[in-house]
Amino acid sequence: MFFRFGGAIVLAVLISLTGVGLEKRNLELRRAVSQQEYQRELLVERQARVRAETQKLGAPPRLLEALEAGKLRMREVEQPIMPKSKSKTRKRGAA
Amino acid sequence: MELANSTASSSDARWRTRLIIGLLLAVWMVLSGRLVMLQFIDSEQLRKLAERQRTIREVVPARPGEIVDRDGRVLAETIRVSSIYVVPNRIDDGWEIAQQLADSLKIDRDALFERLAVHPERQFQWVKRRLTDEEVVRVRELDLPVGSWGFRDEYLRQYPQGSLAAQVLGTRDIDGLGRGGIESSFDRTLRGDDGYRELECDARGRVIDINARTDRPPRHGQSVMLTIDSILQLYAERAMDESFEKWKPKSCAAAVMDAKTGELLALASRPTFDPNQPGNAPPDAWTNRLLADMYEPGSTFKPFIVAWALKHDVIQREEIFNCENGVYRMGRRMLKDFRPHGNLNVVDILVKSSNIGMAKIGERLGNPRLHEAAVTFGFGAKTGIELPGEVSGRLLPLKKWTSYSTGSIPMGQEIAVTPIQLLAAYGALSNGGQLVTPHVVRRDEASPRNEPAIFTSQAVSPEIAEWVRIHALREVVKRGTGKKSDLAGFRVFGKTGTSQKLDPVTGGYSHDRHVNSFVCGAPAEDPRVLVIVVVDEPHGGPGEHLGGIVAAPIAADILHKALLHLGVTPDGTTLQSAEKVSDDTIIE
Structure with missing residues (x-):
């Protein structure tokens, strides 16, 4: 009788502790998500x-x-964006 | 006796007991009734009240989308800034707070104090919106009493290119609503939808939790890509500045359009403003002259009548017209040319811009066909460009036309057009006779097709359009009124226009107030780009009333730069993207 009662108490305590743990973890994750959201x-x-x-x-x-x-000059980038090989460098729109 | 006394006292006790029971029952019934009221009758209202006290719904504003040019350069961008407010009913010494805040924010102390003092019961009062980072730091350093003030985040629209394309972009007001330009016409797309989140608070109003289940995230605004090319826009703006300086006009405007697609590459208008400081804008600077101003097109209208006459076979390309040595009686009206001409063929009528020659072509067409020509080339109706404030010009209904109209319309009088209508109509002559809706939006992310709606209609046949362009309008530039726009190596075509404005006093045409215009394009054989320049009431030099003197050189300058920028060589070929001056260069 005593063991059964004790067992039930322990079980109830364990379930409660697990619940508390899960809730804590849930809160931690929510906080982390919130922080990441803020960082973003x-x-x-x-x-x-x-x-x-x-x-x-x-x-x-x-x-x-x-x-x-x-006063400023333009130079070609090292890896041209356009695949053409012989690109000239000159001022844009220069008449 | 004792028995009588005992009976009386027992009756008193019973009565007292009943009274107490009755009172208790009454109290119980009152309490029960109240409970029933709270639980069933007022429950919904009380639940809502409790909810309101416990939760706060906070609006999460949507970030407005960007506006970019055709190459992705940012024309409008949004950043988040702080605005400061105070809670007047929690302020003990209003003058002290007003003084400190006013000194930090460089605003008027008395005005701020007055605002606080007028409504001391208020829970919220803006002090200054959209502070700079330095102002935020200065306010924090004041260490004002907690609870009496706070910052609230708001979005600030920035225009990194300054006043470039100001009338095209428009601006956003202090509440984030689009005002003018793309900001207004694409307000829904750019603004997005605000979201909200529910915050749970304790009895003192401190936030203890965020209710994630009821969150609605904001739908941020989407970007809009324009057809505008910032470099060409800058060239057009600089040309407008120079023109404004030289001719001191009431206003002036220029537009550059892709001749094939109707994409507007530049739209510049003077006077202008800086959208970053809309408060400093002069009242007339908000108007986009290219859409909202209308004027009689004058000679720039003549090519459409010639094209229409060719379409209906009422004239032949080589036909000779007697231009009556500059004076021609048409009914009750005496028509005069600027210079007297004898016999002119159709090309020369356009080259010399003979009003008498055009009136004779108009007589052959008759009013119904003249009206049809104007309608077909898009005059008298809005072009459908995506910018607000467009007017439809003025084209009277045919039934209101008289015999005067037969002479006036072919020379570009009795009709009022907007510069953008005129440019679109020249687009038809440059694009195989096809009229294309001029447009300024290249990509709209909110649109299902992600592209603008463009309508086309065939105004005249490709052969007629080509003949008018290559044989008539090219000659106008080679040896006619548009000589000042001829560019060495490029086969430019164009037409000048000078129209007299109405004199408000006499009601007739004014002799000293003109609108000068010039429309041109190149290369004539396969046009790539079209330019229009309109100068309203130029002053300041000989020839100020002539489109060929005032507008043509400006248009030629813009056209030349546009052609080079687009990689069109003098021989008419177009360079490949990597060969032309492009973004694959970096600035040192």
């Missing part, structure tokens, strides 16, 4: 800012006059 938002935001900044720095209205005045 931050990275998207940073990407947008960097993109806006690079576009601003490389904007044609900012560069074209300097290019035409010869």
Whole structure:
């Protein structure tokens, strides 16, 4: 009788502990997901800012006059995007 | 006696007992009734009240999509910034807070204090929206009382290319709604749909959990790719700046269009504004002159009448017309040419821009066919371009036309067109007679087909279009009014236009207020690109009333740069992508 009662108590405690453990793990995972979500938002935001900044720095209205005045020069990239072999480098739109 | 007393006291006790039981029953019934009310009658309302106190629904704003040009250069981008608010009913010393915030944010102290003081009971009051990073740091350093203020994230639209294509892009207002240009016409696509999430709070309003089951994530805005080429746009904008400087007009505009596809590569208009600072824009800078301004096309309209007359066989290509030495009576009306001409063939009528020659062609066509020609080439109706604010020009119904119209319409009077209509109509002459909807959107991610709806219609046969282009319009540039637009090595075709504006005082044509225009394209045999330039009321030099003097050189400059940029060589061939100056070069 005593063992049965004791066994039932232990079983109940074990089930409760497992439940608590699972709940804890669930909360940990939710926290991790939430943090990753937050990190993702931050990275998207940073990407947008960097993109806006690079576009601003490389904007044609900012560069074209300097290019035409010869203050900047363009050079070919090492691996051309276009497959053609003999690409010439010259100023865009130069008359 | 004792028995009587005992009976009376027992009766009192019973009465008291009954009274107490009755009272208890009454209390119990009141409580039960209240419980029934709470549990059954008011339950829904109370449940909602409890829910409201326990949960907060927070809007998760959607990030507006990008606008990019045809090469992927970003024209409009969105970043997240902070806006600051205060809670007036939690502020004890309004002046102190107003002073500190105003100094940090460089706003007027008194105005801020007044805003706080007018509604001290409020829970929310914006102080300044869309702060810079430096302003955020300065506000944090103030260490203001907790609970009396806060930051809220908002999106800020940025235009990295500055004022480039400002009227095409439009802008977004402080609430994130599109105003003007693509921002307005593609607002739904770009804006997306806000989401929300439910936060569970404790009794003090602190967030304790996020209810993930009821979350609705935002659907962020989608990107729109334009047909605009930023480099060509810049060339057009610079030409407009120079023209504005030189001729001091009321306004001027230029557009570059792909002759085959109807894709608009550049749309520039002056005056303009910087969409990053819309508050500084002059009122007339918002108007896209290419769509919203209309004017009498003058001589630029003549080629369509010639093409229509050829289509209906009322004239022959080599036919000679007597231009009456510059004076011709047409009914009650006396027509005059700018310079007197004798006999001219059809090409020379266009080259010399003879009004009398055109009036005679108009007489042969008659009003119904003249009206039909205008309608077929798309005049009097909106082109369908994706930008807001387009007007349909002015083409009176045929029943309102008179015998005057027979002489006026062929010389481009009595009709008002927008520059974009005119460019689209020249597109038909450059594209085998096919009229194509001019468009500015190349790819719309929200559209099921991911591409714009473009309509085409055959205005005239390819042979007629080619003859008008190569034989007539090419000659206009070689030896006619458009000589200033001839480019060495390129076979340019075009037509000048000068129209007098109406004088609001006399009601007649003004002698000193003109609209000068020029439409041109190249190469004549297989046109690649078309350019239109319109200058409204130029002042500042000899020939200010002539399209060939004012508009033609500007258009030629833009056309030359466009041809080189697109890799069209003087011999008319097009370079391969890798050979032309392209993005496979980097700047050092």
